[in-house]
Amino acid sequence: xxxxxxxxxxxxxxxxxxxxxxxxxxxxxxxxxxxxxxxxxxxxxxxxxxxxxxxxxxxxxxxxxxxxxxxxxxxxxxxxxxxxxxxxxxxxxxxxxxxxxxxxxxxxxxxxxxxxxxxxxxxxxxxxxxxxxxxxxxxxxxxxxxxxxxxxxxxxxxxxxxxxxxxxxxxxxxxxxxxxxxxxxxxxxxxxxxxxxxxxxxxxxxxxxxxxxxxxxxxxxxxxxxxxxxxxxxxxxxxxxxxxxxxxxxxxxxxxxxxxxxxxxxxxxxxxxxxxxxxxxxxxxxxxxxxxxxxxx
Amino acid sequence: xxxxxxxxxxxxxxxxxxxxxxxxxxxxxxxxxxxxxxxxxxxxxxxxxxxxxxxxxxxxxxxxxxxxxxxxxxxxxxxxxxxxxxxxxxxxxxxxxxxxxxxxxxxxxxxxxxxxxxxxxxxxxxxxxxxxxxxxxxxxxxxxxxxxxxxxxxxxxxxxxxxxxxxxxxxxxxxxxxxxxxxxxxxxxxxxxxxxxxxxxxxxxxxxxxxxxxxxxxxxxxxxxxxxxxxxxxxxxxxxxxxxxxxxxxxxxxxxxxxxxxxxxxxxxxxxxxxxxxxxxxxxxxxxxxxxxxxxxxxxxxxx
Numbered sequence: 001x002x003x004x005x006x007x008x009x010x011x012x013x014x015x016x017x018x019x020x021x022x023x024x025x026x027x028x029x030x031x032x033x034x035x036x037x038x039x040x041x042x043x044x045x046x047x048x049x050x051x052x053x054x055x056x057x058x059x060x061x062x063x064x065x066x067x068x069x070x071x072x073x074x075x076x077x078x079x080x081x082x083x084x085x086x087x088x089x090x091x092x093x094x095x096x097x098x099x100x101x102x103x104x105x106x107x108x109x110x111x112x113x114x115x116x117x118x119x120x121x122x123x124x125x126x127x128x129x130x131x132x133x134x135x136x137x138x139x140x141x142x143x144x145x146x147x148x149x150x151x152x153x154x155x156x157x158x159x160x161x162x163x164x165x166x167x168x169x170x171x172x173x174x175x176x177x178x179x180x181x182x183x184x185x186x187x188x189x190x191x192x193x194x195x196x197x198x199x200x201x202x203x204x205x206x207x208x209x210x211x212x213x214x215x216x217x218x219x220x221x222x223x224x225x226x227x228x229x230x231x232x233x234x235x236x237x238x239x240x241x242x243x244x245x246x247x248x249x250x251x252x253x254x255x256x257x258x259x260x261x262x263x264x265x266x267x268x269x270x271x272x273x274x275x276x277x278x279x280x281x282x283x284x285x286x287x288x289x290x291x292x293x294x295x296x297x
Numbered sequence: 298x299x300x301x302x303x304x305x306x307x308x309x310x311x312x313x314x315x316x317x318x319x320x321x322x323x324x325x326x327x328x329x330x331x332x333x334x335x336x337x338x339x340x341x342x343x344x345x346x347x348x349x350x351x352x353x354x355x356x357x358x359x360x361x362x363x364x365x366x367x368x369x370x371x372x373x374x375x376x377x378x379x380x381x382x383x384x385x386x387x388x389x390x391x392x393x394x395x396x397x398x399x400x401x402x403x404x405x406x407x408x409x410x411x412x413x414x415x416x417x418x419x420x421x422x423x424x425x426x427x428x429x430x431x432x433x434x435x436x437x438x439x440x441x442x443x444x445x446x447x448x449x450x451x452x453x454x455x456x457x458x459x460x461x462x463x464x465x466x467x468x469x470x471x472x473x474x475x476x477x478x479x480x481x482x483x484x485x486x487x488x489x490x491x492x493x494x495x496x497x498x499x500x501x502x503x504x505x506x507x508x509x510x511x512x513x514x515x516x517x518x519x520x521x522x523x524x525x526x527x528x529x530x531x532x533x534x535x536x537x538x539x540x541x542x543x544x545x546x547x548x549x550x551x552x553x554x555x556x557x558x559x560x561x562x563x564x565x566x567x568x569x570x571x572x573x574x575x576x577x578x579x580x581x582x583x584x585x586x587x588x589x590x591x592x593x594x595x596x597x598x599x600x601x
Contacts, residue, residue, distance in 0.1 A: 017503055018402045025406040028394070032413040032475065035428050036420075038439060053442035101321025104314045111311075116318065120325060125528070126582050128332035129574030130554070131561040136332045138345075155324050185313045214421035217536045221562060232423045239427035240540050261437045268424050275419050282419060283412065290479045 036272065043067070043266040047252045047259030065257035066266035073267065075226055079234040086219075086230050087212040090150050094208040095201065097154040102163035103189050124157050137222055144224045153218065156211070159204045162289060166200035167193055203289035206282055213275065235271055239264045339572035345565070352568075359572035368556055376533055376552040376577075382466040383530045390474045392519060395481035396511060400503075411482070414475025426540040429468055430455060455541070458549040465541065465550070469534065480522060481515055488514040520592045527588045528581040553577045 042050045046061030054060045070076065104110060105117055127133075142148035170193060178188045194201070216232035223229050242260070252259050258266075275282075339360070342353040363369055394414060401407035417425070432438045433454040441451035454460045492510050501509065535554035542550035553573060561570025 013502070017400075021397065021401045022403050022406045024397060025401050025403070025410040028397075028410050029406075029413040032417060032471070035432070035471070036416075038432075039428060042439075051437045053439075053446060056439070056443075097321050097324055100317040104318035104321075107311070107314060109311065110314055110318075116322070120321075123325065123329040125585060126333075126578060127329065128336050129571070129578055130558055131567055131570045131574055132332035132335035132338065133328070134562065135335050135338065135567065136328065139331075140327070151324075152328055155321060155328075160321070185311060186317065189317060210419055214419070214423075216421065216423050217539075232421050235421070235423045235427065236540065240423060240430055259437075261431065261434075264427070264431055268427055271424055272420060279416065279419065283415060286415075287479055290483075 039265045039268045039272075043262055043269050045262065046254070047256050047262045048254050050262055050265075051252060051259065063257045066259075066262040067270070069258045069263045070266040070270060073238065073263075075229075075234055076231075076267075076270075078227060079229060079231040082228060083213060083231040086146075086149055087209055090153070090212045091205055091208045093150055093154050094156070094159075094212075095205055098156070098160040098163055098204065099194065099201070100189075101155070102160045103167050103193060105160075106164045106167035120157050120160065134221060143222055144228070145222075146228055148222045149219055149230075152222075153212075153215075156208065159207050163197075163200060163204055166197055170196055199285075199288065203285040206285040207289060209278075210275075210282060210286075231271060235267065238267055336571060336575055338567050339575050341568055343568040343571075345567070355568070359569045360576065363569065363573050363576065368551075371548065372551055372553045372556045375549060376531065376554075378549075379462060379465060379533050379538075379552060380530050382462055383469065383533070386466055387469050387473060388523065388526070388530075390470055391477035392481055392515070394474055395478040395485055395515075396507060398478065398482060399485045400507075411475065411478075414478065416475070417472045418476035420472070422534075422537050423540065425468060425472055426537055429464060429541065433464070456543055456545040458546045461542065461546045461550040465534075465538065468537070468541075477522070481518060484515040484518040485511065516596070520596060524585060524588045524592060528585045531581045531584055532577065 038056075041057075041059045042055055043066050044059045044062055044064070045055045046063055047066075049055050049060035101120070105113060105120070107113070110116070137143055137148050137152060142152065174192055174196075175188055178192060183191070214232060216230070216236060219230050220233045220236065223233065242264075337349070340354060340356055341349060342355045342358075343349070344352050394410075398407050398411050401410065432440050435441055435451050435453040440454070445451055452460075454464060488510065492514075493506055496506050496510055532554060533552050535552060535558065538550060538552060538555050539558065542555065554577060557570045557573040557577070560566045560573065
């Protein structure tokens, strides 16, 4: 037994506590990751082993067949393409609408600033709800259009407020100097404020992108045309509505390389891949954004 | 008069600021305030083809028929029960997780726990619900396979009303705990370390320090998060419930929002659906204001 160095304050109780925290941390990690891990190993295993319960901790009967079948699903690539379109164009539109408004609202000298701020913040506490918004889209003749998805959700008040509080922190001296040089507000906004706010823009852009990528509800209600629907709406049909039923399960033999169930898991993994690839960036920017949002209320 | 002149000067100098404000302002008018005007549908026997001029004004009839109708008690109870479990389980969980993560002296495990619990938030509702439905499938779902291995009968959980709230709460717990913990972790980092040192010198143990220093230190954050979220909790995650519920589980799963959705979008009864939605929005607003008032009175912390 080693003697504890003199002056060490780590007591026996403290040590037990630290070790149990490590164990708790590992258990929580496993609980958080297991559902995703299970979908992955099930999608890469032969269906017989998935459906008799052999696949729990690792892959049994490795095969890519479920992915090959998943790629052949009608409309999958189109839906992926649509989602990329809605995400890229949508985030661009989001950023244009929210940075311009946030910049104007960040200026204390703006006449009726209080009114305009309340005008936006009020919608966070009270909104009309599903049916009136649906009727609004109908009144504007935007049902079954890409425009509805892109422009109908061009703004998120919470994100706009984050940008506004960021613009407020930029020293006013920069703006005054530019005014003396004869710059207009729009020039100051695009040439000084936007380049200075890159971290905030990245954070809010990330918020919007995750939202755009994952949203399904309004796309499901507004779009009928199969060539316009995003991935999440197709996924709803493929993995939630069509849970593999008993009759399909019955025809699986040890020769089968894929089954409706394993194909569903493959589709889930395919849908998660872009998000998992972006996760390191997401994690970095979300954390700064969330703490910023909390401080500012 | 002078004020008007001053305002005029400011507008002249800063006219392009208003140009920047304009796109957002128009967006709010079109997609936030026009729907609010559309709320008057709740007071009409609204018909899509005839519009407001051809529809009969019925006053509070839709509200009365909802409140007196057979679905009121069920949807309100379900909404409150689901909200109750959210508040009792999903709201405190991130606080506990945040304290656990900051108490982990092993930096690698601490980071790993944070990273892995944060991840599920970014998986879409559709994929998460897909996982729930497939994991619980009676023939091929992993949960039932485990039950069978343990010598139990497989169950078709998704059609059994007694399991719905548990399934939904577990799903929300898995998806949001790590995400919501971030704010608390940031608040915990802000607590003065000298307080802990002083407490240790005074002989306070781990639990005492958590109870007397950590929790009071993050109490303002807890209250802020509660007020911010109470409205959202009462509105419950109807997007997920719509994907998970079935007619056989309506008795425990059908909440006010999903009922309004069925009545409006699926059955085309816009008047009643708008009334039901408005009822819910007003209740949520009242709760937010009440939560704020209450916290103001008890702790002197309030959002406004």
